[in-house]
Amino acid sequence: MYCIRKVTEDLVWIGANNRQHPIFEAAYPVPRGMSFNSYLLLDEKTVVFDTVDRSVQTQFFENLEYALNGRKLDYIVVHHMEPDHAATLGDLMLRHPEARIVCNGKTVNMIRQFHWTDPQNAILMKEGDTLSTGRHTFTFVNAPMVHWPEVMVSYDSTDKILFSADAFGSFGALNGVLFADEVDFQRDWMDDARRYYTNIVGKYGPQVSALLAKASKLDIQMICPLHGPVWRKDLGVLIEKYAKWAAYQPEKEGVAIAFASIYGGTEAAANILACRLAERGIPVEMYDLTVTDPSYVVAAAFQYSHLVFASVTYNNGIFTAMENLLRDLAHHNLQNRKVALIQNGSWAPASGKLMAQLLDEMKGMTLLEAPVTLKSALAQGQETELDALAGVLAASVKGEEPAPAAQESQEKPRGFVCKICGFIYESDTLPDDYVCPICRRPASDFEPVQ
Ligand code: FEO
Secondary structure (H helix, E strand, O other): OOOOOOEEEEEEOOEEEEOOOHHHHHEEOOOOOOEEEEEEEEEOOOEEEEOOOHHHHHHHHHHHHHHHHHOOOOOEEEOOOOHHHHHHHHHHHHHHOOOOOEOOHHHHHHHHHHHHHOOOOOOOOOOOOOOEOOOOEEEEEEEOOOOOOOOEEEEEEOOOEEEOOOOOOOOOOOOOOOEHOOOOOHHOHHHHHHHHHHHHHHHHHHHHHHHHHOOOOOOEEEEOOOOOEEEOOOOHHHHHHHHHHHOOOOOEEEEEEEEEHHHHHHHHHHHHHHHHHOOOOEEEEEEOOOOHHHHEEEOOOOOHEEEEEEEEOOEEEOOOHOOOOOHHHHHHHOOOEEEEEEEEEEOOOOOOHHHHHHEEEHOOOOEEOOOOEEEEEEEOOOHHHHHHHHHHHHHHHHOOOHHHHHHHHHHOOOOEEEEOOOOOOOOOOOOOOOOOOOOOEEEEEEEEEO
16 A cells, blocks of 8 residues: 655655564664655656655555556656665666656666666766756766765755755654654654764765755755655754764764673773763763764764773773774764773783774874773772873863873873783783793893883
């Protein structure tokens, strides 16, 4: 049974929602479901703007045939070839062989790759080319890497609508609503819009900025994305967020703490640090990486100005959940954050140094303090180190100079590490006759902690 909504007098939403697949793109949890938007223009010519994911094809084709009401299909505009939009393109070409594909050269190659067919009489669009459908004229604008290289958007200069492909989309099914002004977007959708942006196109900030610059020259009254609600009011709400996200600027001055704890010692330290920050009036969020999908933490890392990573040492390295997160953040090109670390290791804490190495490979990541080191759990009196770290973080969040404690901590002796087993002897000097208590190797097998 068809289920469509009018966007304007001659534009119809013919997309569909999937609430049964818990994972989108084999990677991201979507507990609120996912919408796959497609639009049909009923002008002198008829136009489908993108198709949908295979999982919702039945609904899509019912919607299309009902809305066409027996008219032939003249054009299929393909903005983006990723299969969550183009998986059903091949079927649509078979059902409507009369329709001409409107796309670019890169798209044609991908149609061949995905669908083993050559689109007949395709109309290839270059930057700035136009298509007239009667009352409407569409201008095509390239948007490479937002989110694939072939992506383009189109602008309807008649009704001032931007068909934005993946840009300005969101996770979440459309539960009867179509427009962003039909929901409390800030309260109910922004977190998923942020998680969608940061995880899907977060890596491509410069390309998103380039698209925003092109869009800023257009009089846009409506945005029709391929996921999530259509925007017809207060477009600046999401456009301003995109400008920040694309520039890797934090939205919020505060601290996101991500921790990976096995038996609770590291978590306890993270909890205490969070308390000391909250007492200082600093916004703080905590993420347990052992039970939280990394996509949520990637979104938080884009949102917050300051990040704390707390991890146990595992197999002489970083605990898997934390290592995965840090590599994920690097892959998403996160940059320009202030960072603090907590490491734990019962006999050879190494995660702090290794986390710092991974952060060092990312742009503009500033380590505020030497890592706080736990040996199994917080030692008696060690709460003062967390209090001092909270002070440094709070001062930095408030834009104040680092507290003196931060300088002292950075200068404290770091000891000597056993090259065989990783045990750390904490002292300024190492006795010549020292023997490693773990592996029984002599002092000659130790080296200064870097
Ligand atoms: Fe929604 Fe890049 O596909």
